[in-house]
Amino acid sequence: MNHTPPIFIHSTGHIAHRPRILIVDDVLTNVQYLLDALKEDYQVNFELSGKAGIEFAHQYRPDLILLDAMMPEMDGFSVCAQLRAHAETSAIPIIIVTSLDSPEDEARALEIGASDFMPKSVNLAVLRARVRTQLTMKRQGDMLRSLTLADPLTGLSNRRALDATIAKEWRRCARSQVPLSMILADLDHFKSFNDAYGHPAGDDCLKAVAKVFIQAAQRPQDLVARYGGEEFVILLPEVDLLGAEIVAGGVMVALKTLNMAHAASDTGSRVTTSMGVASIVPGMQAPEILLSTADTFLYRAKNLGRDQFVSGMVGV
Numbered sequence: 001m002n003h004t005p006p007i008f009i010h011s012t013g014h015i016a017h018r019p020r021i022l023i024v025d026d027v028l029t030n031v032q033y034l035l036d037a038l039k040e041d042y043q044v045n046f047e048l049s050g051k052a053g054i055e056f057a058h059q060y061r062p063d064l065i066l067l068d069a070m071m072p073e074m075d076g077f078s079v080c081a082q083l084r085a086h087a088e089t090s091a092i093p094i095i096i097v098t099s100l101d102s103p104e105d106e107a108r109a110l111e112i113g114a115s116d117f118m119p120k121s122v123n124l125a126v127l128r129a130r131v132r133t134q135l136t137m138k139r140q141g142d143m144l145r146s147l148t149l150a151d152p153l154t155g156l157s158n159r160r161a162l163d164a165t166i167a168k169e170w171r172r173c174a175r176s177q178v179p180l181s182m183i184l185a186d187l188d189h190f191k192s193f194n195d196a197y198g199h200p201a202g203d204d205c206l207k208a209v210a211k212v213f214i215q216a217a218q219r220p221q222d223l224v225a226r227y228g229g230e231e232f233v234i235l236l237p238e239v240d241l242l243g244a245e246i247v248a249g250g251v252m253v254a255l256k257t258l259n260m261a262h263a264a265s266d267t268g269s270r271v272t273t274s275m276g277v278a279s280i281v282p283g284m285q286a287p288e289i290l291l292s293t294a295d296t297f298l299y300r301a302k303n304l305g306r307d308q309f310v311s312g313m314v315g316v
């Protein structure tokens with residue numbers, strides 16, 4: 001089965017992936033009927049058992065699942081309940097497609113979290129319309145979710161997204177016993193920047209500095225977040241202390257190159273930042289220790305005269 005979704009270039013120039021639909025049905029002729037109706041417009045994959053459908057959903061996160069109710073071993077109702085119970089798959093819309101047509105079955109499907117319910121003999125135009133509706137709602141939900149996780153000024157991840165990612169990466173790095181590092185950065189004398197140049201210029205400065213942080217943290221698993229007003233965090237999974245120091249050094253150099261004037265700074269004539277850099281191989285501690293250690297180092301960097309970073313291992 002080909003799992004790579006085709007890429008479409010919109011007339012606006014941006015690249016979009018064709019929505020991916022998963023069909024789960026143990027009868028191949030049923031799969032074929034749905035596949036023929038949808039393959040023109042969507043990337044369609046299928047699995048022939050509930051178990052395989054759940055595995056596919058976890059691995060590839062389809063945008064919609066068409067799920068047969070009656071299957072041997074694991075029926076569609078159990079599959080639906082399991083998908084709803086896991087955070088990674090709970091937002092995927094599920095349409096139960098079935099030969100059962102009693103109101104009780106329909107009610108049961110909706111109660112366990114199916115988004116819609118339709119008979120196997122459904123008219124193809126109706127099928128396509130219902131699929132479109134579910135995909136539109138999914139897209140809107142995805143957009144809303146990403147808005148609640150983004151900082152509106154800089155477009156970076158916000159604190160809520162950061163907290164969730166720290167918890168996830170902490171567990172992952174603990175499982176594989178690899179380091180997790182963090183850089184906590186706080187711009188120097190930012191209050192006087194606002195006072196000297198005005199709040200809108202302060203906003204522009206924060207946007208420019210956000211770009212510097214993004215450029216410094218290039219790997220796909222790195223996360224750059226706006227932690228507070230003029231505080232930023234770079235979370236670096238699978239990066240040890242030395243690697244995190246290199247990233248922090250890159251931020252210092254990039255800010256020097258940016259050379260944004262800050263005549264009211266007591267530290268120099270341009271915008272600078274102080275940073276705390278902390279690293280740990282996660283174990284039994286609470287994840288908060290990473291942030292609190294980075295904060296302690298940041299405080300030291302401020303006291304040592306700003307425009308520098310202080311780094312160390314957590315607990316050492």
Ligand SMILES: Nc1nc2c(ncn2[C@@H]2O[C@H](COP(=O)(O)OP(=O)(O)OP(=O)(O)O)[C@@H](O)[C@H]2O)c(=O)[nH]1
Nearest residue numbers: 186187188189190191192194199200202203229230
């Ligand atoms: N323009 C702008 N300013 C902000 C924003 N969020 C926070 N600030 C400002 O950031 C400043 C932070 O000031 P302080 O916490 O005193 O820190 P500081 O002046 O940078 O001093 P040090 O950190 O000790 O070097 C405050 O004046 C806030 O108003 C924002 O979104 N836009």
